[in-house]
Each structure stands twice: as structure tokens, then as C-alpha cells.
Amino acid sequence: MRKPGEKGVAPSSTVDRREVRAFLESLTGPSRGNVNWLADNALTVSVGEGRALSVRPKDDLPPHDNDIATLQWADDGYAITVSAGRNVWVNGQEISSTLLVHGDMIEFGEKGPMSRYRLCNHSYPVRHTVEDILSDAYAYTRTSRRPFAKKMSGALRDSGRRLVSQTTFLFRITVVAALLVILGFGFLLYQNDRRLADSIEQESRKIEAVAIMLAQTREDALTPKDLASLREAFESQVLSAEQRLGTLEHRAGAPTRVIAASTRSVAFIQGAYGLRHLESGKLLRHVLGPNGEKLKTPLGQPLIEPGAMGEPAEFQFTGTGFLLEGVPLMATNRHVALPWTSGDREQTLKDAGLKAEMLRLLAYLPDQAEPIEAQLERFSEMADLAILAVDPGKVHGLGMPLADAAPQAGEELYLLGYPTGLKALIAQAGPGFLEMLEKDGTLNFWSIASQLSAQSKIQPLASRGIVARTSSGAIVYDAETTTGGSGGPALNRRGEVVAINAAILPEFGGSNIGVPVAHLKALLREVESQ
Structure with a gap:
């Protein structure tokens, strides 16, 4: 579990991990890979300059021009309410307010960033499963409003980065070994194809002669x-x-x-x-x-x-x-x-x-x-x-x-x-x-x-x-x-x-x-x- 202040974690030292109910993991923008912990009953979500996402307790500071939505804990999850004059999309649908469920993709503003909402048992996983990473990539391509080519390239790039940085060491070694094996087989097949092509060409020349x-x-x-x-x-x-x-x-x-x-x-x-x-x-x-x-x-x-x-x-x-x-x-x-x-x-x-x-x-x-x-x-x-x-x-x-x-x-x-x-x-x-x-x-x-x-x-x-x-x-x-x-x-x-x-x-x-x-x-x- 990452500690507050680490890279990839929201710079809040007031969050008590024992009270964490959910988190937002940024998938795009300059906050890509960062985690914002959600522990308080009422929270304000802001998008600063450069599309950097931040979350703070609602009563910590007065309203600000960068505020885009509020989160309110209700029963088993957070409800999101969009601030006046702002735009938020959940799973590709523009909303004014809704109850979030585990795995929702939230796009804050016209240009993002996009974050995935996850409920948790008071902790953030140190390593993601391959299923989680591929699921995030699929959800991003399905819900993003960016042009198809851009969202596909972004999904491939980010899922590749996460597979390298957010999976276990054993998994990475296994993937590298598998790639080497595939490359080895590919090289052998290429050599075999070359030999076969040379053999066919030699045979055709023999027949011609x-x-x-x-x-x-x-x-x-x-x-x-x-x-x-x-x-x-x-x-x-x-x-x-x-x-x-x-x-x-x-x-x-x-x-x-x-x-x-x-x-x-x-x-x-x-x-x-x-x-x-x-x-x-x-x-x-x-x-x-x-x-x-x-x-x-x-x-x-x-x-x-x-x-x-x-x-x-x-x-x-x-x-x-x-x-x-x-x-x-x-x-x-x-x-x-x-x-x-x-x-x-x-x-x-x-x-x-x-x-x-x-x-x-x-x-x-x-x-x-x-x-x-x-x-x-x-x-x-x-x-x-x-x-x-x-x-x-x-x-x-x-x-x-x-x-x-x-x-x-x-x-x-x-x-x-x-x-x-x-x-x-x-x-x-x-x-x-x-x-x-x-x-x-x-x-x-x-x-x-x-x-x-x-x-x-x-x-x-x-x-x-x-x-x-x-x-x-x-x-x-x-x-x-x-x-x-x-x-x-x-x-x-x-x-x-x-x-x-x-x-x-x-x-x-x-x-x-x-x-x-x-x-x-x-x-x-x-x-x-x-």
C-alpha cells in the first residue's frame, strides 16, 4: 500500500487510511497514475491548470473557480453532483448528479482528465491485476469522447505503461520470457520460411535446367x-x-x-x-x-x-x-x-x-x-x-x-x-x-x-x-x-x-x-x- 506523499498518491497527509472508502485513479492528463483517496463524507473535486485533478474535504476551503463537482457519501458509495456551469460525464453519459458504482469512468470537463472510481477496503492495491489494467483500457476506449485513433493509441500506451509499472515483478519476468520465446519462435519460423523459399526456388531452377x-x-x-x-x-x-x-x-x-x-x-x-x-x-x-x-x-x-x-x-x-x-x-x-x-x-x-x-x-x-x-x-x-x-x-x-x-x-x-x-x-x-x-x-x-x-x-x-x-x-x-x-x-x-x-x-x-x-x-x- 502506498503512503501519502508518494508518487502516484494525492498529496494529502490528512487522509487516514483506516477510514478510506474509495479512490479515484487518474488515467489521463498530468495526474495520470495518481490516486486521490476518498475518506470524508463530503468532498470537492477540482481541475486545476493543465487538467490536474485534486480532491479536498468540502469544508476545508471556500468554493473556487476550479471546482467541478462534489462527492457525498450515501449508504454504500459516493454520489456526485456537478457544479453549476460545469460538465462531467460518467461512462460516456453527461450527468448533473448520480450515484457512482465501482468501476465507473468519470470524465471531468470537456478535456478531461478521466478517472476510474473504485470502492476499496481501506487500502489501495500495491499492484494491479492484468484484468484490472485491461478493463481500464477497455472502459477508457468505450467511454472516451476523443477521436477513435487518439483514444486507441492512448489506451495502448497507458495499458502498456501500467503493465510494466503496476504489475508484479514475477509477472513482468514471465511476460519478458514469453516475448522472448515468441520472438525466438518467430525467428525460427522466419528462418524456416527462408529455407523453404530457397528450397522451392532451387527446385524450380532445377526443373527449369x-x-x-x-x-x-x-x-x-x-x-x-x-x-x-x-x-x-x-x-x-x-x-x-x-x-x-x-x-x-x-x-x-x-x-x-x-x-x-x-x-x-x-x-x-x-x-x-x-x-x-x-x-x-x-x-x-x-x-x-x-x-x-x-x-x-x-x-x-x-x-x-x-x-x-x-x-x-x-x-x-x-x-x-x-x-x-x-x-x-x-x-x-x-x-x-x-x-x-x-x-x-x-x-x-x-x-x-x-x-x-x-x-x-x-x-x-x-x-x-x-x-x-x-x-x-x-x-x-x-x-x-x-x-x-x-x-x-x-x-x-x-x-x-x-x-x-x-x-x-x-x-x-x-x-x-x-x-x-x-x-x-x-x-x-x-x-x-x-x-x-x-x-x-x-x-x-x-x-x-x-x-x-x-x-x-x-x-x-x-x-x-x-x-x-x-x-x-x-x-x-x-x-x-x-x-x-x-x-x-x-x-x-x-x-x-x-x-x-x-x-x-x-x-x-x-x-x-x-x-x-x-x-x-x-x-x-x-x-x-x-
């Missing part, structure tokens, strides 16, 4: 619809490699013997790479169902996850390469040997937390029944070139010479390669091979190439073109080719490699770009210096 790779794989995959298209092509008399060469000889007297000799060194490249999850270090593998079947996503894509039980997810590709004279090496494009480096695919994979790695790389040479295993030896950072190492025992006597000088504009050149990959090879193999595939009913990427090779059906296509422009960085020509022909050699009339086919420019009338052979020679020097 895989979709990009699958799009490339679909270009090289065969479908029943492709077989039907090939059958139509036969009906249109698709030219074989030999027929194409005959056409060259008929039209331009091309040195077909040189082209035929070069053909034996031009390889059909077939490969597949996988994706390794950097965080777990595991390859993406097919997720299998209860019966061992490969599961798919709702969008029909293969369902692949790091460390799943199925085979590694293969992203297949094809291209062209050619053997180099005198060394067991094969030249091709960098985007053939490292297909995931095209465009922004590598960065997309990195953002998705994935890294590509070669699973299988095979080179099929004409007239050889078995493929050759190939490995990346070196690639150029400056040009779209790569060099593959192959088994020396399987390439003896093969290889193509490199030209000493770049071709001039207007010169004729000959391009060898495997445009459209397996589809062109099946077309060249003839209707019998196509019927066998249709009868077998399987269109396996690897087995088709193996069957073609076993039957000596792998032969490059040749096309003739004219050099349009030559520079140190590129040679532009109009020899026909398309996807799959990348990495093929462009030959001059002496059978020497003058460029390595690298890109197609369909918007320029079918023009193609080759990397000048000088860049290949520079890359070979790097290999020799290792």
Missing part, C-alpha cells in the same frame, strides 16, 4: 512419327551419301576421290551427360515405381532426384567430328563435346545447384562395326573447338590434313557431317532398315546407332558451297547442313580442312559459319605442350 536439357535431348530422340516422316522421305527419293557425291561430280567436277577418302575419317558422335547435385554430390537418377517403372511428373516429364534408385538421367546428343592426320585425336566443336555449355545452360545449371558431367561419349566411323570410346582432351576458351582423344589402335591410317592458309572469298569448299543425326542415318540406311525398326518397336538411342554401325550404314553427307567471307574469327559459306552437322570439316579442293563447321545462319539464306583451321592448329599446339 532439366527442362532445357530435355528439350535438346528431344531434338535427337526418335519417335514413331519420325519413322513415318522418314518413310515419306523414301518415297521422295532421299539421296544417299554416294548419290550426293555423284551429284557433286556431275555438277562441278568435284574431286570425289578426295571426298571419299576424307569420308572414312568423319565420325558420327553420340553422347549422353548427366547432372550431379552439388549439395549431395549425387547424380540425378530416375525415380522408380513399385514395379520398377520410371515415374513421371504431372506434366509428363521424367521424375528424377539425387540418389534415386533408377538409372542416371541421360541427356543425349549427337554431332560430328573428324580424325586428325598423324595423331590419335579427333576435332569437333566445344558445344558438341560439352553440350551443356551452349548459351546460358551452364549458368542455369549452376543456379539450380547442378553440375553436368559426361556419362558416355562414342564416335562411329564409316566402315567400322564397333564405336570408339572418346574422351575430352582439351577445349578452346576463344573458339568453338574441342579435341577428343581416341584409341590409337582403332584409327591407324586415318586422319585429315589441315590447310596452311585460309580460303579466299569465292572459293569452292565441301562440307562433310551428320546433319539431323540418327534420322538422316536411318534415311540413308534404306527402307529395309526402317521396316526392321518399325517391326522391332523400340527406338533406343544407343541400339539404333549400334545396329547402323554393325551394318556399315554410317556414312556422312557431303554438300558443296562457296566461301562468302573470310576473317580471322570466322569463315562464312553456303554449303548446306543443319543441326547435327556441327563439328564437321569444311574441305578445300585438295582435301585439306580449312574450317570446322560451327553454326547455322538460316536468316541469311542458309549460310553457315566455320571456325578457321588456324584456331584448331593453336589448340593442337596447346595439347602438344602439355
